[in-house]
Amino acid sequence: MSASLQDEHLLTREHTYTSLSDKVGELALRPNGRLWFIAFVGSLLLTLLFVAGGGELLAKGVGIWGINIPVAWAFALINYVWWIAIGMAGTFISGALYLARQKWRSSLNRYAEAMTVFAVSVSGLFPIFHLGRPFFFYWVAPYPNRMALWPQWRSSLVWDFLAIVAYLLVSIMFWYVGMLPDLGSLRDRARTRGKQVFYGLLALGWRGEARHWKRFETLNLLLAGLAVPLVFSVHSMVALDFSEGAVPGWHSTMFPPFFVAGAFFSGFAMALVLGIPLRRWLGLSDIITLKHLDNLAKMMLAAGLFVAYNYAVEFFMAYYSGDPYEIAEVRDRLIGPYAWVFWTVVFCNVLTPLWLWSPRIRRKPAALFAIAMLVLIGMWFERFMLIVNSLFRPYLPSSWGMFYPTLWDLLFLFGSIGIFLLMFTLFVRWLPIVATYEMRKLVHELKEPG
Amino acid sequence: MAQESKRYGCMAFFETPEALVHAVRTLRQAGYEGIEAFTPFPVEELDEAMDIGGNTIPLATFVGGAIGFVGMLAMQYIAAVLHYPIRVGGRPFASWPAFIPSALEVTFLLAAVAGVLALLAGNRLPKFYHPVFNVEQFERASQDGFVLVVRMEDGDASRLREMLQGLGAVQVDEVAV
Numbered sequence: 040m041s042a043s044l045q046d047e048h049l050l051t052r053e054h055t056y057t058s059l060s061d062k063v064g065e066l067a068l069r070p071n072g073r074l075w076f077i078a079f080v081g082s083l084l085l086t087l088l089f090v091a092g093g094g095e096l097l098a099k100g101v102g103i104w105g106i107n108i109p110v111a112w113a114f115a116l117i118n119y120v121w122w123i124a125i126g127m128a129g130t131f132i133s134g135a136l137y138l139a140r141q142k143w144r145s146s147l148n149r150y151a152e153a154m155t156v157f158a159v160s161v162s163g164l165f166p167i168f169h170l171g172r173p174f175f176f177y178w179v180a181p182y183p184n185r186m187a188l189w190p191q192w193r194s195s196l197v198w199d200f201l202a203i204v205a206y207l208l209v210s211i212m213f214w215y216v217g218m219l220p221d222l223g224s225l226r227d228r229a230r231t232r233g234k235q236v237f238y239g240l241l242a243l244g245w246r247g248e249a250r251h252w253k254r255f256e257t258l259n260l261l262l263a264g265l266a267v268p269l270v271f272s273v274h275s276m277v278a279l280d281f282s283e284g285a286v287p288g289w290h291s292t293m294f295p296p297f298f299v300a301g302a303f304f305s306g307f308a309m310a311l312v313l314g315i316p317l318r319r320w321l322g323l324s325d326i327i328t329l330k331h332l333d334n335l336a337k338m339m340l341a342a343g344l345f346v347a348y349n350y351a352v353e354f355f356m357a358y359y360s361g362d363p364y365e366i367a368e369v370r371d372r373l374i375g376p377y378a379w380v381f382w383t384v385v386f387c388n389v390l391t392p393l394w395l396w397s398p399r400i401r402r403k404p405a406a407l408f409a410i411a412m413l414v415l416i417g418m419w420f421e422r423f424m425l426i427v428n429s430l431f432r433p434y435l436p437s438s439w440g441m442f443y444p445t446l447w448d449l450l451f452l453f454g455s456i457g458i459f460l461l462m463f464t465l466f467v468r469w470l471p472i473v474a475t476y477e478m479r480k481l482v483h484e485l486k487e488p489g
Numbered sequence: 490m491a492q493e494s495k496r497y498g499c500m501a502f503f504e505t506p507e508a509l510v511h512a513v514r515t516l517r518q519a520g521y522e523g524i525e526a527f528t529p530f531p532v533e534e535l536d537e538a539m540d541i542g543g544n545t546i547p548l549a550t551f552v553g554g555a556i557g558f559v560g561m562l563a564m565q566y567i568a569a570v571l572h573y574p575i576r577v578g579g580r581p582f583a584s585w586p587a588f589i590p591s592a593l594e595v596t597f598l599l600a601a602v603a604g605v606l607a608l609l610a611g612n613r614l615p616k617f618y619h620p621v622f623n624v625e626q627f628e629r630a631s632q633d634g635f636v637l638v639v640r641m642e643d644g645d646a647s648r649l650r651e652m653l654q655g656l657g658a659v660q661v662d663e664v665a666v
Contacts (some may be wrong), residue, residue: 197591212601252532
């Protein structure tokens with residue numbers, strides 16, 4: 040294989056069409072490994088906890104959580120914002136980097152898109168659970184009903200509902216359509232009848248005819264073009280849930296870009312947290328190379344700096360506005376009862392990512408994994424800070440009150456991680472985790488540049 | 490029985506995309522019609538070699554998006570102005586800036602749905618049986634093989650076979666219907 044391929048380090052071994060197809064095909068078709076089984080059982084147990092929590096919630100109501108007036112939004116909304124933000128990187132890698140013709144996305148986009156689909160699915164559960172009567176969640180959708188009621192179109196909650204639905208469905212379509220050729224590959228490699236039928240049905244009879252490829256490429260380009268503004272709009276809608284409220288610390292026009300940046304940050308962190316074990320345990324280090332980790336780390340650093348800038352602007356704007364309630368809110372951040380949350384956020388989201396300036400750290404998978412985990416934790420606490428620290432001291436001091444989570448709150452948080460990991464382990468087991476056709480195209484392009 | 494065709498065409502296997510593109514060009518110059526090329530990844534040169542023009546997917550996506558945008562604005566107008574107007578603080582019923590976010594999200598959604606439906610319709614998928622799958626070696630076309638099919642339902646295929654072999658095909662099969 041040519042020198043350019045080695046120079047760019049996008050594929051470290053000398054891969055051919057055959058070796059790539061064999062490698063990725065084997066991952067989906069080989070028998071279960073022990074490590075996979077442990078991951079599966081672990082995430083299944085966490086998922087069962089979540090299911091049990093869901094049952095308790097339906098039976099008793101949201102009172103099982105620590106929420107009360109004044110802090111009526113807590114873990115459910117924190118988890119919701121945290122999860123939906125994690126989806127951002129997948130859409131960005133498969134959409135924006137595709138439009139920018141970045142070759143390095145080919146190794147990453149499939150698992151990153153899967154990450155998006157699963158994270159958005161998990162996030163959508165929380166606003167529903169947070170409703171007093173979750174079984175009426177569909178009332179927010181416009182549909183012909185005997186009550187002759189319409190949704191309140193001017194409410195950001197309706198915008199947000201439509202944004203989540205659109206984002207989830209578009210992500211699923213983008214992911215699934217992009218997977219058709221690879222499902223066809225697996226169908227043709229499968230040797231047992233059950234697998235042939237399974238992949239055969241999923242592949243919809245994909246044959247890879249030239250005219251089909253042409254339409255496929257056209258659609259991929261269009262979906263990428265749609266997904267990028269969509270993902271920006273989704274995180275803006277999430278932010279508008281907050282900025283539409285007249286609450287100190289929320290009522291600000293900077294929230295939409297701030298949330299987009301935060302979503303970038305945690306999304307790339309999750310892409311690293313999933314990608315590093317994948318390359319290690321599935322032996323994908325020749326496909327997801329150090330160059331890829333380096334690029335992801337750079338994206339994470341850039342997003343982290345923007346997020347840090349936003350923290351600074353929030354403080355500046357509070358004092359610049361002269362509004363006593365805004366000033367009180369940021370004072371509480373610094374020295375109030377939840378100050379430890381703020382300082383955790385500063386440590387995880389502002390200081391830790393500074394290590395990524397070092398090229399040596401950016402190419403050390405273990406260090407990157409640790410930094411990305413800290414960023415994910417930091418981003419969770421950031422949402423805690425934004426939500427709880429703004430709510431716990433409303434305008435009237437007589438209404439002040441602290442928020443303390445219950446065990447059920449923690450169970451829902453860790454259970455949601457379980458659902459996400461369960462879906463991801465099943466994806467790793469059964470579906471093509473690398474966009475093989477794109478890698479073949481990459482081999483083809485790198486062989487003869489121009 | 491005698492009139493029924495038993496053959497779909499001739500299938501030839503090539504080892505590189507370049508050989509496949511060359512074969513497509515040569516066959517088209519020789520006047521063969523109904524050429525299909527199957528590759529494990531999109532080969533751009535084939536678009537030009539096979540004279541593949543534009544497709545309807547951009548139009549479908551645009552129409553889907555337009556329906557989403559206009560339809561959602563119309564629904565909000567009907568709901569907020571005609572069917573169930575609520576006066577809130579003297580603000581206009583048709584407060585269109587507040588209708589844009591919903592319309593935007595539905596635009597994205599319906600544009601994507603229309604695009605995907607256009608892909609499936611254009612490619613005639615799902616289609617679980619196709620004659621090319623009758624050739625056992627065809628499974629290479631989704632891994633590392635570059636496959637050419639020339640439609641030829643009846644008549645003598647021996648000249649075509651010779652020509653394909655001359656173009657560097659490693660294997661030539663007849664495809665049963």
